Amino acid sequence: MNTVPFISFCSCVFVIGRVYSYPVEKFKFSPGDIVDLTYPFNPQTVYFPQKKGFNDFTLRIDEKLSKNGDVVMRQGHFQAGEHGGTHLDSPAHFGRNGKGMSDLSTEQLVGPAVIINVTTQVRSNPDYYLNLTDIHQFEATHGRIPDGSFVFLYGEWGKRWPDRQRSFGAETPHFGSDFNQLHFPGFDPAATRFLIAERNIRGLGTDGPSVDSAAEIKKEVAAAEKEKASAAIPCAHLQLATKGKIAIEYAAHLEKMPPIGGRIILAPMKNKGGSGAPTRIYGIRPSHKIR
Known part of the structure; x- marks a missing residue:
């Protein structure tokens, strides 16, 4: 098995008359210990239904070539919405006074990863809510969800990527922004409250389009329309x-992570004032411990 060469560091503190040396533990890991949980961004990237063109990903490549045709310099220009593909929602996404992307601390972007597998339930009901029973059954098997965790719903939704219609569980290919056509799983409101209040999570995640199920979104949209609210x-x-x-x-690829014991590192774009951003997610499996 190939391993990445390790480097040993030594930290020193200088005091008048003495030098104190504090050896730092050797850092060694196998490439298999770190998993990429990110989909690539390209014109097939799936975005949530909104105004046409608002979320499309575009990439233009400019090249300068030498006389013999070799590339001397290449650079690209991309344009994309914040909330598509593998991405992070900051508190500003649904909170006027919430922190935006550039305000998030590094501590908020690293933590234990918990993967709750509800694939059996989702196969029979694509609008499934991950609920309190699922959480209690998970903890009975794997132990208490650690404080500060990112809790992920895993419903094998990645098998639908990047088919836009299947990814949203849409009834027809031309669904536009008709939420009534959509079907995908999410977190039950009571389960969300429990995880925030009783397990002090850092956040929720999913392999699907939204941490809210399509059924919940439809319910909120209907309530907003009835009350003539500006948004749901x-x-x-x-x-x-x-x-x-x-x-x-x-x-992406949550099946490569253990149910509990792993960690994740989120590396989102630091777009000032942003409510979300494309994000590279690194999953660290427990064979290598990060202190």
Whole structure:
């Protein structure tokens, strides 16, 4: 098995008359210990239904070539919405006074990863809510969810990527922004409250389009239309934003992570004032411990 060469560091503190040396533990890991939980961004990247063209990903490449045709310099220009593909929702996404992307601390972007597998339930009901029973059964098997965790719903939704119609569970290919056609899983509001209040999570994540199920979004949209509100706010998103927590959507390859014991590192674009951003997610499996 190939391993990455390790480097040994030594930290020193100088005091008049003496030098104190504090050896730092050797850092050694196998490439297999770190998993990329990110989909690539390209014109096939799936975005949530909104105004046409608002979220399309475009990339233009400019090249300068030498006389013999070799590339001397290449640079690209891309344009994309914040909330598509593998991405992070900051509290500002559903909170007027919530932190934006450039305000998030590094501590908020690293933590234990918990993967709750509800694939059996989702196969029979694509609008499934991950609920309190699922959480209690998970903890009975794997132990208590650690404080500060990112809790992910895993429903094998990645098998639908990047088919836009299947990714949203849409009834027809031309669904536009008709939420009534959509079907995908998410977190039950009561489960969200429990995880925030009783497990002090850092955030929620999913391998699907939204931490709120399509059924919950439809319910909130209907309530907003009835009350003539300007916008609907799905429950899990609102709870997370209110408490300064993070949402992660379209996380890739969650099946490669253990149910508990792993960690994740989020590396989002630091777009000032942004409510979300494309995000590289690194999953660290427990064979290598990060202190």
